[in-house]
Amino acid sequence: MPIHDVSYRHWQGTRSNRPPSFVLGAAQLRVALRRRGVRVLLLVSGLFVIAYLGILYLETMPREGALGFLRDIPFVSLDGRTMKFFLMRQRLLQYMLCLAAGAEVIALDRRYRALQIYLARPLRVPDYLAGKAVPMLLLLSLVTWVPAILLLVLKSVATASLEWLRDEPHLPFAIMGYSTLLVASLTSLTLAVSSMTSSPRLASGQLVAVLLLPMAAADILTGLTHNDNWRLLSLDSLLDQVCSWMFRAEPPYELSPWAALVMLFLMIAGAIALLLRRVRAVDVVGGS
Amino acid sequence: MGFEVEHLSVRYGRQQALQDVSLRFESGALGLLGPNGAGKSSLLRTLLGFVAPSAGSVRVLGEPVGRDAHELRRRIGYHPEDDVLIPAMNAVGSVALCGQLAGLDHTDALQRAHEILYFVGLGEVRYRIATTYSQGMRQRLKLAQALVHDPELLILDEPTNGLDPNGRQEMLKLIRDLATAKGIHLVLSSHLLPDVEAVCDQVVLLHNGRVLTAGRMEDLLKSAQETYEVRVKGAPEAFAAALLARGARTTSSPRGSLLVQTPAHGVRLLFDAAHTSGCQIRHLVPARESLVEMFAQAVDRGPHADP
Numbered sequence: 001m002p003i004h005d006v007s008y009r010h011w012q013g014t015r016s017n018r019p020p021s022f023v024l025g026a027a028q029l030r031v032a033l034r035r036r037g038v039r040v041l042l043l044v045s046g047l048f049v050i051a052y053l054g055i056l057y058l059e060t061m062p063r064e065g066a067l068g069f070l071r072d073i074p075f076v077s078l079d080g081r082t083m084k085f086f087l088m089r090q091r092l093l094q095y096m097l098c099l100a101a102g103a104e105v106i107a108l109d110r111r112y113r114a115l116q117i118y119l120a121r122p123l124r125v126p127d128y129l130a131g132k133a134v135p136m137l138l139l140l141s142l143v144t145w146v147p148a149i150l151l152l153v154l155k156s157v158a159t160a161s162l163e164w165l166r167d168e169p170h171l172p173f174a175i176m177g178y179s180t181l182l183v184a185s186l187t188s189l190t191l192a193v194s195s196m197t198s199s200p201r202l203a204s205g206q207l208v209a210v211l212l213l214p215m216a217a218a219d220i221l222t223g224l225t226h227n228d229n230w231r232l233l234s235l236d237s238l239l240d241q242v243c244s245w246m247f248r249a250e251p252p253y254e255l256s257p258w259a260a261l262v263m264l265f266l267m268i269a270g271a272i273a274l275l276l277r278r279v280r281a282v283d284v285v286g287g288s
Numbered sequence: 289m290g291f292e293v294e295h296l297s298v299r300y301g302r303q304q305a306l307q308d309v310s311l312r313f314e315s316g317a318l319g320l321l322g323p324n325g326a327g328k329s330s331l332l333r334t335l336l337g338f339v340a341p342s343a344g345s346v347r348v349l350g351e352p353v354g355r356d357a358h359e360l361r362r363r364i365g366y367h368p369e370d371d372v373l374i375p376a377m378n379a380v381g382s383v384a385l386c387g388q389l390a391g392l393d394h395t396d397a398l399q400r401a402h403e404i405l406y407f408v409g410l411g412e413v414r415y416r417i418a419t420t421y422s423q424g425m426r427q428r429l430k431l432a433q434a435l436v437h438d439p440e441l442l443i444l445d446e447p448t449n450g451l452d453p454n455g456r457q458e459m460l461k462l463i464r465d466l467a468t469a470k471g472i473h474l475v476l477s478s479h480l481l482p483d484v485e486a487v488c489d490q491v492v493l494l495h496n497g498r499v500l501t502a503g504r505m506e507d508l509l510k511s512a513q514e515t516y517e518v519r520v521k522g523a524p525e526a527f528a529a530a531l532l533a534r535g536a537r538t539t540s541s542p543r544g545s546l547l548v549q550t551p552a553h554g555v556r557l558l559f560d561a562a563h564t565s566g567c568q569i570r571h572l573v574p575a576r577e578s579l580v581e582m583f584a585q586a587v588d589r590g591p592h593a594d595p
Contacts (some may be wrong), residue, residue, distance in 0.1 A: 007407070008404075008407050008465070008470050010438050010470070011392070011396070011437070011438035013393070015390070016391055016392070016393045017391070018388075018391075018393075023385070023388045024385075024389065027377075027381075027388075031377065034376075108376065109375065111375070112372060112373050112374070113368070113371065114372060114375060116370060116372045117373070117374055117386065117430075117433055118374075119338075120336060120366035120368070121361055121362075121386065121389040121390050122358045122359055122360075122361045122362045122389070122390060123358065123389055
């Protein structure tokens with residue numbers, strides 16, 4: 001059908017049943033990947049993976065001769081401790097990814113009233129929110145469980161052994177469990193903050209404040225009162241505590257991991273409730 | 289069938305937005321008129337399935353509007369009143385996304401996005417980021433987004449807002465073409481009565497959540513009595529007296545001529561009166577009541593539903 005014919009034609013095709021949240025998510029992912037900041041952060045994350053591939057290489061080499069000095073360095077092994085280190089040390093990168101790929105997502109839609117376009121289609125509010133969450137879920141997964149699991153698989157292949165699984169059977173579950181919590185909490189929090197304003201810059205500022213201020217407040221209050229319960233205010237501390245608990249490492253704070261877990265779930269639930277309150281279908285048609 | 293509402297009432301808390309509204313829109317172009325707060329937006333919200341009625345029933349395109357209203361929106365195109373667009377995308381991308389969201393596959397959506405953007409006159413600028421568009425271009429883009437999935441019912445909320453006179457005429461021509469030649473059921477909500485008069489063949493006047501009047505435009509605009517605008521040479525007072533004696537009513541028009549409301553067969557009566565009073569009729573045209581006058585009269589008369 002020639003596109004230079006400007007008359008209106010009826011469409012004769014068959015409608016597909018692809019979930020609209022999937023369609024919206026794919027479009028949002030394309031938009032996110034067009035941003036230079038997002039691509040740079042993914043590249044930096046890739047450098048982390050390359051560094052850990054170096055550890056894997058050293059681990060599989062016989063520690064003799066020139067590599068003999070590695071014999072006394074327990075760090076050079078892709079074990080639970082290293083994987084915990086891998087996931088926790090990328091926290092800053094994950095926060096920056098939230099800023100680059102998520103902070104503006106709903107704020108921009110509010111600024112240009114794009115919700116009126118989206119929700120006038122066969123798209124419900126949960127579909128819209130799921131679609132908006134897709135880029136963050138995928139990008140955060142790319143810097144958390146995907147490389148971690150990939151490293152474990154490569155280790156199994158390189159060493160031709162599943163001995164690590166016998167020593168640390170909890171490791172895949174810890175990686176997946178912690179990553180899921182981290183991705184869910186950061187995604188929901190970022191989208192909730194984004195939905196609170198129609199200014200993309202303000203949304204970014206608010207997200208920085210939401211991530212950093214409770215952390216500073218928790219540090220100060222814990223220092224003043226010598227009570228680690230104040231750590232419950234800080235998402236960063238909660239994630240640290242839960243991560244250590246899941247990887248069966250020494251917890252950094254004197255705080256029940258269950259309390260930290262419950263607090264994380266409450267944060268996620270609160271963020272989702274806020275999102276559902278801020279994004280309403282009835283606003284699609286303006287006026288009285 | 290476009291839509292049908294029966295005894296529809298909509299409440300927002302204590303505020304009654306629509307009260308016992310019954311309408312039936314078969315096909316063609318329906319104009320929705322009313323001042324602010326009349327209930328136009330509430331009716332549109334209900335048709336799109338965003339608001340549940342507190343009483344009554346709603347059927348759109350033959351389907352009841354209920355829990356699955358979002359599925360029905362695959363068959364509806366909506367052009368919002370507000371200045372809306374999808375940020376960070378060019379026109380082709382955003383129109384194609386709208387098509388995909390309505391169920392078109394990627395290839396079809398992209399092809400149709402190109403076609404529709406040409407149809408609305410944005411073909412040459414379709415690769416520009418939509419946020420850089422002028423107000424008029426954004427209005428056209430909204431129409432493209434509403435049309436890309438080939439809706440059976442097209443709801444347009446103030447589609448000519450912010451357009452210059454030429455742009456407005458072009459937009460009205462496009463819309464009229466959709467309703468008359470392409471067989472799309474069209475609902476046009478507007479404050480601009482000339483727009484409704486130019487596009488629609490049916491009209492609904494809403495006021496305070498009630499239907500003041502509804503029906504075919506030509507029926508509503510036709511006066512109960514025939515009205516003529518007459519200019520005579522001679523003594524207009526004698527001509528007016530002769531008309532009065534024959535049961536006609538006369539008023540002066542702002543342009544210095546006489547507006548004569550006559551019973552049936554009025555033209556003959558006019559010439560009889562002119563002959564009797566010794567006047568010559570120099571100007572005689574049927575006077576047509578405008579939509580503005582009809583709207584004002586309907587508001588004065590109060591609610592009178594005639595679906």
